[in-house]
Amino acid sequence: MDRFGEIWTDHPRVIDANWRAEARDDDVLLVVGDLSWAMTFDEAAEDIAWIDALPGTKVVIKGNHDFWWKSISKVRAAFGPTVHALQYDHVVIGGVAIVGTRGWQCPGSSGSADAIQAAEQAGAPSYSDADRKLYEREVGRLKLALEKLEKSGDAYDEVIVILHYPPMNPDQEPSGFTDLLDAFGPTHLVHGHLHSAEWIATAFEGKRAETTYHCVSADAVAMSPRLILDKG
Numbered sequence: 001m002d003r004f005g006e007i008w009t010d011h012p013r014v015i016d017a018n019w020r021a022e023a024r025d026d027d028v029l030l031v032v033g034d035l036s037w038a039m040t041f042d043e044a045a046e047d048i049a050w051i052d053a054l055p056g057t058k059v060v061i062k063g064n065h066d067f068w069w070k071s072i073s074k075v076r077a078a079f080g081p082t083v084h085a086l087q088y089d090h091v092v093i094g095g096v097a098i099v100g101t102r103g104w105q106c107p108g109s110s111g112s113a114d115a116i117q118a119a120e121q122a123g124a125p126s127y128s129d130a131d132r133k134l135y136e137r138e139v140g141r142l143k144l145a146l147e148k149l150e151k152s153g154d155a156y157d158e159v160i161v162i163l164h165y166p167p168m169n170p171d172q173e174p175s176g177f178t179d180l181l182d183a184f185g186p187t188h189l190v191h192g193h194l195h196s197a198e199w200i201a202t203a204f205e206g207k208r209a210e211t212t213y214h215c216v217s218a219d220a221v222a223m224s225p226r227l228i229l230d231k232g
Helices: 011-022 045-053 072-078 113-122 129-151 176-184
Strands: 028-031 057-060 083-085 089-093 096-101 158-163 188-191 206-208 211-215
Touching: 028 096, 045 057, 057 089, 072 083, 089 129, 096 129, 129 158, 129 176, 158 176, 176 206
Parallel strands: 028 057, 057 083, 096 158, 158 188, 188 211
Antiparallel strands: 089 096, 206 211
C-alpha cells in the first residue's frame, strides 16, 4: 500500500494503535471495505481475526479488493459476535440503522481496472458495458436494502448508508446512488475506496439534501477512526 504514499508505511500497526486509542467497547466502528489483500478465504483468516479482536462493535462491507469474500453466510460465520457483515442489507444498533452494499464506479468515472486496460488496447472509453451493468446492479441492491429497512418494522431514529465506492464520479455529478439518498434521506453516507490526496480530493464531503457525506478511506482520515455520529 505504500505506493499510495508514506502514510501507508507499516499501516496495520498504525491503524491498530489509533483504533485502540480511540475506540471503546460500546462504540460502533464502520469498516467500509477492502478488509484484506487475501485472494482466498483461508488466507484472510488472520485479517478476520485481527478485526474481530479490535474494540467495539464492527459493521463491515465488501470492497473491490476483497476477492476472498464470496459467500455472505461464510463471512458471517467466520466473524465473532462483535462483527456484523452486510451485503445489501441492514443492521440496527442503538437506534441507528446501518444499510450497506459495495457500490460501483459511477458513470463518468474511469471504470474498473480491467475496463481501463481493455480501453487502452482498443482506444475506447474506459467505462465499459460491464461497469455499467455492475453499477446498475449495485444501485438496485441499495434500493432493495433501503426498501427492506422501511418494511422491516425495526425501530430506529437515524439511518447511515455505507458504501465502498463513492456515490458520485470525480466531477461530483449526481448518480443513481445520490438519487436514492435524496429520496430516502439517510442521516449520513459513508464511503471509502479513494486513496492518495489527488483522488481523495474528488470526493464530495458535506451535506446534500438531508444526508451528510463522508469519505473515510484510511489515508483520508490519517489511519484513525472519524466520528460520524455521537449518540452520547
